[in-house]
Amino acid sequence: MGNLGALLIALFVSAAALLDRCLVDAALSESVYFYWGAQLGRFTGWDACNLVLDKNGGSGIVSRASFLYGSISMRIKLVPGNSAGTVTTFYLSSTGDKHDEIDFEFLGNVTGQPYTIHTNIFTQGVGNREQQFKVWFDPSEDYHNYTIFWNPYAVVWLVDGLPIRVFRNYQDLQINFPDSQAMRAFASLWNADQWATQGGRVKTNWSLAPFVAEFQNFETKACFWNGPNSIYQCASQNPANWWTNPVYFKLSYAKLGQMNWVRENFMIYDYCKDFERFNWQMPKECFLPQY
Ligand SMILES: *[C@@H]1O[C@H](CO)[C@@H](O)[C@H](O)[C@H]1NC(C)=O
Ligand SMILES: *[C@@H]1O[C@H](CO)[C@@H](O)[C@H](O)[C@H]1NC(C)=O
Ligand SMILES: *[C@@H]1O[C@H](CO)[C@@H](O)[C@H](O)[C@H]1NC(C)=O
Numbered sequence: 001m002g003n004l005g006a007l008l009i010a011l012f013v014s015a016a017a018l019l020d021r022c023l024v025d026a027a028l029s030e031s032v033y034f035y036w037g038a039q040l041g042r043f044t045g046w047d048a049c050n051l052v053l054d055k056n057g058g059s060g061i062v063s064r065a066s067f068l069y070g071s072i073s074m075r076i077k078l079v080p081g082n083s084a085g086t087v088t089t090f091y092l093s094s095t096g097d098k099h100d101e102i103d104f105e106f107l108g109n110v111t112g113q114p115y116t117i118h119t120n121i122f123t124q125g126v127g128n129r130e131q132q133f134k135v136w137f138d139p140s141e142d143y144h145n146y147t148i149f150w151n152p153y154a155v156v157w158l159v160d161g162l163p164i165r166v167f168r169n170y171q172d173l174q175i176n177f178p179d180s181q182a183m184r185a186f187a188s189l190w191n192a193d194q195w196a197t198q199g200g201r202v203k204t205n206w207s208l209a210p211f212v213a214e215f216q217n218f219e220t221k222a223c224f225w226n227g228p229n230s231i232y233q234c235a236s237q238n239p240a241n242w243w244t245n246p247v248y249f250k251l252s253y254a255k256l257g258q259m260n261w262v263r264e265n266f267m268i269y270d271y272c273k274d275f276e277r278f279n280w281q282m283p284k285e286c287f288l289p290q291y
Contacts, residue, residue, distance in 0.1 A: 049214075070151075077139075083109060086192070100183060116133070129283065131165055136266060144160050168289070
């Protein structure tokens with residue numbers, strides 16, 4: 001795209017931002033910056049960037065804005081070929097000891113073996129809620145769309161629009177839910193060969209470095225955090241807050257069918273079934289329906 005085109009779109013987007021604080025579409029080069037490895041990663045277009053990992057370190061981006069509720073998406077093309085030892089992430093996180101965090105992590109593998117999509121959620125600083133999936137496509141061959149949707153009722157992880165996991169709000173039963181802390185969106189590429197691939201048995205092969213993951217189409221159809229007032233404003237049910245619409249109270253029948261297909265065929269780990277890990281003292285939400 002020419003510079004003029006980009007400028008016109010940028011003007012249009014900032015005008016839209018003024019008109020509606022809740023429905024702004026971001027573009028990577030304007031809405032994120034490199035918080036790590038800026039000498040390695042780079043913007044490759046108005047709404048595109050590469051994260052890079054070599055033996056000196058990885059790289060990462062973070063959104064300038066922070067959010068409470070909405071839908072936050074990124075299209076990602078993962079490290080191709082032998083990606084063993086590498087982890088690519090896309091997640092939301094607040095700060096501090098009692099932080100909230102909603103994660104997508106993509107664990108690399110040797111050539112020809114499948115990536116693992118690793119998900120987790122931290123509330124008030126406590127995580128330990130991992131669920132993992134194999135992927136029904138090669139996530140390094142092309143871009144795929146990863147979304148974190150989150151409203152006062154639930155958090156939903158989606159891959160190309162297919163829900164793969166739901167975490168419901170059971171705060172009335174003393175299970176913490178991310179409903180009051182602003183989160184920024186992050187993405188990173190780092191070396192985790194102590195644990196990531198085949199339980200840490202396969203290490204990163206540095207002669208293949210640099211490793212590159214490609215990102216584009218950062219979308220934030222979300223409520224922009226504007227101080228503590230947002231806790232109330234972003235949760236209140238009104239047409240501007242589209243994520244509070246009762247149709248998003250539960251997954252539709254069609255979405256539920258898609259999720260069951262994913263979970264029956266591709267789920268490889270569920271913390272709620274890992275009894276030994278929790279010494280049979282399972283987290284409370286494991287006894288409650290999530291969707
Ligand atoms: C990604 O998926 C989300 C959720 O289905 C959707 O809202 C968004 O528009 C999609 N983005 C792209 C670029 O396709
Ligand atoms: C890598 O491939 C192996 C063998 O197919 C599989 O067991 C494993 O779950 C895959 N993913 C990771 C991250 O090791
Ligand atoms: C690492 O990759 C190089 C280049 O493909 C290859 O020659 C070498 O055997 C690999 N090392 C290991 C330990 O697999």
